[in-house]
Amino acid sequence: MDRVRQSAPQLAQIIPYDPKYIPAEAYMSANENPHDVDEDVRRAIERRIKNVELNRYPDPLANELRDAIAEANGLDRDWVLIGNGGDELLFDTALAWGGPGRTFLNMPPTFSVYEANARLLNTTVLEVPRDRENEYAIDEERVLELMSGPTSEVDFTIISNPNNPTGLMTSFEFLEKLLASTDALVMVDEAYFEFSRQTMRPHLEAHKNLVILRTFSKAFSLAGVRLGYILAHPEVIDEYKKVRQPYSVDAVSQAIGSVVYEHRSTFVPAIDEIISERDRMYEALRVIPGVMPYKSQSNWLLFKMTDAGQAWEALYEAGVLVRDFSSAPGLEGTLRVSVGTKEQNDRFLLCLRDFALRKQED
Ligand SMILES: *Cc1c(COP(=O)(O)O)cnc(C)c1O
Numbered sequence: 555m556d557r558v559r560q561s562a563p564q565l566a567q568i569i570p571y572d573p574k575y576i577p578a579e580a581y582m583s584a585n586e587n588p589h590d591v592d593e594d595v596r597r598a599i600e601r602r603i604k605n606v607e608l609n610r611y612p613d614p615l616a617n618e619l620r621d622a623i624a625e626a627n628g629l630d631r632d633w634v635l636i637g638n639g640g641d642e643l644l645f646d647t648a649l650a651w652g653g654p655g656r657t658f659l660n661m662p663p664t665f666s667v668y669e670a671n672a673r674l675l676n677t678t679v680l681e682v683p684r685d686r687e688n689e690y691a692i693d694e695e696r697v698l699e700l701m702s703g704p705t706s707e708v709d710f711t712i713i714s715n716p717n718n719p720t721g722l723m724t725s726f727e728f729l730e731k732l733l734a735s736t737d738a739l740v741m742v743d744e745a746y747f748e749f750s751r752q753t754m755r756p757h758l759e760a761h762k763n764l765v766i767l768r769t770f771s772k773a774f775s776l777a778g779v780r781l782g783y784i785l786a787h788p789e790v791i792d793e794y795k796k797v798r799q800p801y802s803v804d805a806v807s808q809a810i811g812s813v814v815y816e817h818r819s820t821f822v823p824a825i826d827e828i829i830s831e832r833d834r835m836y837e838a839l840r841v842i843p844g845v846m847p848y849k850s851q852s853n854w855l856l857f858k859m860t861d862a863g864q865a866w867e868a869l870y871e872a873g874v875l876v877r878d879f880s881s882a883p884g885l886e887g888t889l890r891v892s893v894g895t896k897e898q899n900d901r902f903l904l905c906l907r908d909f910a911l912r913k914q915e916d
Contacts, residue, residue, distance in 0.1 A: 564676050567673065568670065575875075576870075576875065578870065578875035579874070580875065580894055580898040580902065581894075582875060582876050582892045582893075583876050584777070585718070585772055585892045586771070586772065586775075586777045586892065587772060587774070587775040587777075587853075588828075588893070588894040588898060589824050589895070590775055591775050591776070591814065592820065595813065595814060595817045595820060598813050598817065599809070599810050599813045602810075602812070603809050606805045606806055608805070612803065612805035612808055614800045615635070615636070616636040616803045616811070617631065619636055619781075619808055619815060620635070620783075622816065623815065626815075627755060629785065632788040632791060633786065633788060633791065634783055634784070634785060635783060635784050635786075635794050635798075636781065636782070636783045636803050637781075637782045637784070637803065638780045638781070638803055638807075639769065639771065639781065640743070641667060641782070642782065642802055643767055643783070643794070644667055644671055644741075644743075644767070647710065647712065647739070647765070647794075648671035648672050648677060648710075649797040650793045650796065650797045651710035651739045652671070652677035653675050653676060654675075654676045656677050657677065657678040657679075657680055658677045658678070658679050658709065658711065658712075659679075659680045659682065659697065659708045659710075659711040659738075660680070660681050661682050661697070661711075661713065662684065662884055663683075663684060663719065663879075663882065664684070664712075664714050665714050665718045668712045668714075678707075680708065682696045683884060689720070689721075689722050689848060690717060690721075690722065690848070691722070691724075692713070692728070694728050698732060701732060701738055703735070706736060706738065708738045709739065710738055710739040711739075712741040713740065713741070713742050713743065714743040714745070715729075715742050715743060715754075716746055716750050716850065718743075718745065718854075719854065719856050719877065719879060719885070719888075719890045720885075721849060721851065721856050722848070722849055722850070723851050726752070726754065729757070733757065733761040733763060737763055738763060739763050739765060739790070740763055741765040741766075741767055742764065742765070742767070744768050745768065745772055745782075746773075746852040746853060747768055748772070748773030748821075749829060749832075750851040750852060753766065754766055758785060762790065763790075765786040765790060766784060766785040766786070767782065767784050768784075768785070769782040769783075770782065770815075773821060773825050773853075774814050774815075774821055776810065779810050779811070780803075781803065781810075781811045827896075828893045829853075831893050831896060831899055832850060832852075832893045834899070835855055835891070835893065835902075835903065836850070838903050839857050839903070839906075842903075842906060842907050842910045843910050843914050844910050844913065844914070845857055845906065845910060846858045853892060854890050854892045855890070855891055855893070856885075856888050856890045857888060857891070858888045859887065859910070860913070861913060862880035862889050863878065863880040863881070864909075865889060865906060866878045866880060866889055868908075869905055869906065869909075872905040873901070874898070874902050874905055876889050876890060876892075877889065877891075877892075
């Protein structure tokens with residue numbers, strides 16, 4: 555056959571996810587940890603992997619890692635589910651709570667994967683845009699209005715906290731109020747929890763509709779391995795089990811995750827450095843003419859500037875890759891820089907300052 559039937563109709567609107575990851579000297583575009591796993595931990599990983607039976611299917615629920623995460627969070631294992639990256643669990647959320655005739659409430663600009671998953675599954679998407687003039691805060695009144703009460707049409711929402719790519723946290727006071735006023739599923743995406751050091755974990759037992767998402771990709775330097783997890787009430791976890799791919803988390807990833815999680819305290823100094831570098835970069839960006847950084851409780855900074863698209867080019871020519879949001883809806887004129895090593899951060903700041911000063915002279 556020289557042709558193929560059309561794919562599902564909703565795919566016509568969908569553009570495949572593109573991280574825009576291109577060769578560079580300083581990768582500052584994907585919010586990864588700039589330091590790879592250290593030598594001692596790497597050796598421990600190698601020792602553990604040696605014993606993995608590659609011919610056997612992995613434990614579907616990754617119970618060894620699951621127990622470690624449960625214990626660290628003061629929970630039983632049935633409150634935890636491991637996924638193939640946080641992304642798989644985001645997809646599973648849309649599979650289990652979305653679909654035709656169901657509604658997802660989105661608060662853009664935010665992580666674009668949320669909306670893409672909902673649309674892929676023919677879920678209705680309601681939007682409550684964030685306030686650009688006020689650090690991209692959520693329109694709390696409008697969200698409560700749309701989600702309150704048993705007759706609300708909203709089935710689920712996801713709040714990135716801190717919000718990627720804008721940087722600030724949503725107040726726990728609002729989240730609690732929301733959780734108490736709706737029976738919709740509320741996922742709080744804590745992918746950057748190790749940098750914000752604030753979590754909704756204490757509110758988990760009180761709200762069956764709360765799901766917390768975390769990942770190994772950022773603070774724990776494992777973006778290449780694909781591990782994430784959720785914390786939620788066992789009844790909610792059971793719904794996720796119905797939609798997940800049974801063997802999505804492979805045996806090698808499980809082994810690596812267990813070793814890294816055992817050694818998680820060794821990541822703290824690097825996390826401390828990233829936090830202090832973020833604050834240093836914020837202050838340095840503030841004094842570059844024409845540049846307006848947004849406050850961040852994460853490992854990146856969003857900043858607004860004139861000629862943002864050109865600035866992206868100039869940075870890239872200098873070997874520095876940052877994320878270009880300069881023509882993204884609601885984010886026009888902004889770029890996002892992930893905190894790198896001290897040297898990378900200096901290089902980024904120097905180059906951006908040069909660009910801004912050149913522009914000022916023009
Ligand atoms: C990075 C990220 C995730 C999860 O990423 P994985 O690598 O799939 O674990 C989830 N949410 C947000 C907002 C992120 O930035």
